[in-house]
Amino acid sequence: MKPILLLPLLAAALCAQDTRHVTEPSIPPACATLDAQLTFEAINAGENILDTERIQKAMDSCGQGKAVVLKISGANNAFLTGPLQLRAGVTLVVDQGATLFASRNPRLYDTTPGVCGTITQKGHGCKAMLNGEGVSGAGVMGDGTIDGRGGAKIMGQNITWWDLAEQARKGGTQNNPRILILDHCDNFTLYRITLKDSPNFHVSYNFGNGFTVWGVKINCPHNARNTDGIDPGNSRNVTITHCFIHTGDDHVALKAGLPGPTTQMTIVHNHFYTGHGMSIGSETAGGASAILVSDLSIDGADNGLRIKSNSYKGGVVKDIVYDRVCIRDTRNPIYMDSDYEHGGRDGKLLPQFTGIVLNNVRILDGGKLTLQGFDAAHKLAMTFFNVTLADPARIKVLAEHADLKLGGGSTDFHPTGDDVHVTDNKSKGNANACEGMFVPFPGKISVKE
Numbered sequence: 315m316k317p318i319l320l321l322p323l324l325a326a327a328l329c330a331q332d333t334r335h336v337t338e339p340s341i342p343p344a345c346a347t348l349d350a351q352l353t354f355e356a357i358n359a360g361e362n363i364l365d366t367e368r369i370q371k372a373m374d375s376c377g378q379g380k381a382v383v384l385k386i387s388g389a390n391n392a393f394l395t396g397p398l399q400l401r402a403g404v405t406l407v408v409d410q411g412a413t414l415f416a417s418r419n420p421r422l423y424d425t426t427p428g429v430c431g432t433i434t435q436k437g438h439g440c441k442a443m444l445n446g447e448g449v450s451g452a453g454v455m456g457d458g459t460i461d462g463r464g465g466a467k468i469m470g471q472n473i474t475w476w477d478l479a480e481q482a483r484k485g486g487t488q489n490n491p492r493i494l495i496l497d498h499c500d501n502f503t504l505y506r507i508t509l510k511d512s513p514n515f516h517v518s519y520n521f522g523n524g525f526t527v528w529g530v531k532i533n534c535p536h537n538a539r540n541t542d543g544i545d546p547g548n549s550r551n552v553t554i555t556h557c558f559i560h561t562g563d564d565h566v567a568l569k570a571g572l573p574g575p576t577t578q579m580t581i582v583h584n585h586f587y588t589g590h591g592m593s594i595g596s597e598t599a600g601g602a603s604a605i606l607v608s609d610l611s612i613d614g615a616d617n618g619l620r621i622k623s624n625s626y627k628g629g630v631v632k633d634i635v636y637d638r639v640c641i642r643d644t645r646n647p648i649y650m651d652s653d654y655e656h657g658g659r660d661g662k663l664l665p666q667f668t669g670i671v672l673n674n675v676r677i678l679d680g681g682k683l684t685l686q687g688f689d690a691a692h693k694l695a696m697t698f699f700n701v702t703l704a705d706p707a708r709i710k711v712l713a714e715h716a717d718l719k720l721g722g723g724s725t726d727f728h729p730t731g732d733d734v735h736v737t738d739n740k741s742k743g744n745a746n747a748c749e750g751m752f753v754p755f756p757g758k759i760s761v762k763e
Contacts, residue, residue: 319579330635331606332580336553339528341455342405345380346372349387350412357394357415361469364417365393369406378403378451379730384458385409396422397491400454400499402448408458408507414514416443416491418469423491430489431468433478437487442495442518446502451578454494462493462512462653465762466540475513479539488540490514500524508533511760515542516561519549520569527554533755535586535762538562543589545569548600552579560587560755562762565615567593570629574600582608587755591617591646596654599629599663608637611751618647619675620668624657627666628688635671640748642678650696650714652688664688668695674746675701680708683727687715690733694718700743701725 334717352363352386382404384393389664393414400406408414420431420440443462446452454460464475473481477491482488490513496502501524508531509516516532518647519525527544534541541562546552547569547709558729559565565586570576592610612618618641621631641647652665665688675698687694698723703709713731720728720736722743728736 330604330633331578332551332553333578334524334551334553335372336526338524339453339455339503339547341407341505342381344383344407345376347385348372348386348389350392352392352394354392354413357392361394361417361419363394364396365399366395368400369393369395373398373401373404376401376404381407381455383407383409384412384414386411391726395443397441398444400444400449400452402449403451405453406444406454406458408460408574410457412458414460418463420468430491431471432476432489432491433482433486435486437489439489440491442492444494446496446499448498449502452499453505454507455503455505457506459508459510460493461510462491464511464513464534464541476538482522486489489623492516492518493628494518497521504528504530506530510534512541514540515545517544519546522549523551525549525552527557529556531557531756532559532561533757533760533762536559536562537762542567546576546579547571547597548574548576550575550578554581555583557584558755559584559589560759561589563590564593568602568605569597570595570600570602570631571597571627572599576600576602577604579605581610582609583608586610586612587614587751589615591615591620591649593617593620593622594631594634595622595627596624597627598623598631598665599627601629602631603633605634606637607635607639610639612639612641612644613752615644616646617649618644619672620646620649620651620655621670622649622651622663623665624652624654625659625661625664625688626657628652628661628663630669631665632669634669635673636675637673638746639675640678640746640751641676642752645681646684647677647681648683648685650685650694651687652692652694655720664692666692670694670696672696672701673699676704676746676748677702677709678704678748680705683709683711685711685713685716685718685729691713693733698725700745702745703727708715724750
């Protein structure tokens with residue numbers, strides 16, 4: 315006889331995911347091929363030649379369903395650009411061996427004259443390196459690299475983009491460009507590309523329906539502030555799969571601010587390294603639901619599985635399934651935080667995390683589990699089935715305002731705390747062995763100097 319929790323778990327997993335049938339993308343045929351005219355050494359020596367105009371011209375004249383290809387030419391393997399505007403139905407391909415570098419000139423990225431490369435209260439003073447607005451059916455692909463040069467000095471200043479982010483800890487917000495900002499871009503695809511050293515978030519995707527990220531590598535130092543990997547927000551039908559993410563902030567952060575919703579997302583077959591976790595929030599006022607995270611390794615991160623919000627950003631997060639997840643060398647393997655950044659209890663947008671399911675999750679060493687509902691009326695509701703602590707003595711559990719269901723014989727912890735209710739059905743299960751789950755990051759890890 316099947317355990318009593320198994321059927322609800324299966325039903326939840328089937329409902330919580332991208333509704334599309336997603337298959338591996340393919341690179342479209344080329345409408346134009348551009349040869350590299352630069353080397354990395356030449357770019358470092360001075361930014362005398364920009365490729366912005368010729369890349370933009372090629373994309374503007376390309377037919378839908380075709381690609382503009384950037385490729386090496388002899389010893390020349392580099393392109394240098396300011397902001398580019400992506401076009402509907404057109405794919406930008408960076409071919410193997412080629413790198414598209416971001417210019418360090420902040421004036422090229424200004425949304426308001428003189429603001430990019432400074433600290434202000436509101437931020438958002440820079441265009442991205444690659445910008446999409448209302449662009450459907452487009453993509454960025456290839457086996458080459460897009461390098462945001464976050465560790466390079468801002469032109470005209472004696473600090474790097476990441477230095478500016480560190481200075482903003484004292485107050486205000488750094489105005490740093492991102493590699494990709496995609497707004498209202500339905501059916502957008504990132505495929506096989508390597509994204510490296512963004513000055514800020516690597517990928518921001520908002521208000522879209524249909525976003526596929528397949529086989530992408532993101533490589534950024536662990537101490538580069540606010541360098542999120544992939545942040546889909548207020549969108550639906552998103553799949554992130556077969557990716558490797560090493561970064562200085564959230565690996566993936568599903569944003570769900572107003573007006574929302576953020577729903578129907580699948581994050582499967584991925585490997586995460588340093589960073590701040592597989593996150594939902596902190597903005598959840600628009601509602602986040604129907605999300606499946608499966609076949610994930612988290613290795614050497616600050617946080618593992620994290621949902622974060624507070625009384626000024628909160629809303630309902632529900633129907634979230636984590637299945638077959640292996641976590642090691644991570645300070646906070648499970649982090650359900652209803653008072654993120656200690657926002658206090660005075661706000662009117664109260665967070666509630668409910669219908670959160672963990673199935674076949676294994677934590678291989680120590681760390682802290684935070685299971686924090688907001689209050690008695692907004693409790694954390696979670697189910698644990700086959701959740702294994704390899705070394706329970708090294709795990710600290712903080713729980714409050716929580717209704718927790720335990721199942722599977724390998725669930726070997728029993729949280730206690732203020733307003734915590736635990737139901738354990740004593741059913742049997744098989745622990746996730748995590749065999750073959752942890753693999754090295756492919757390539758050389760980026761280091762902040």
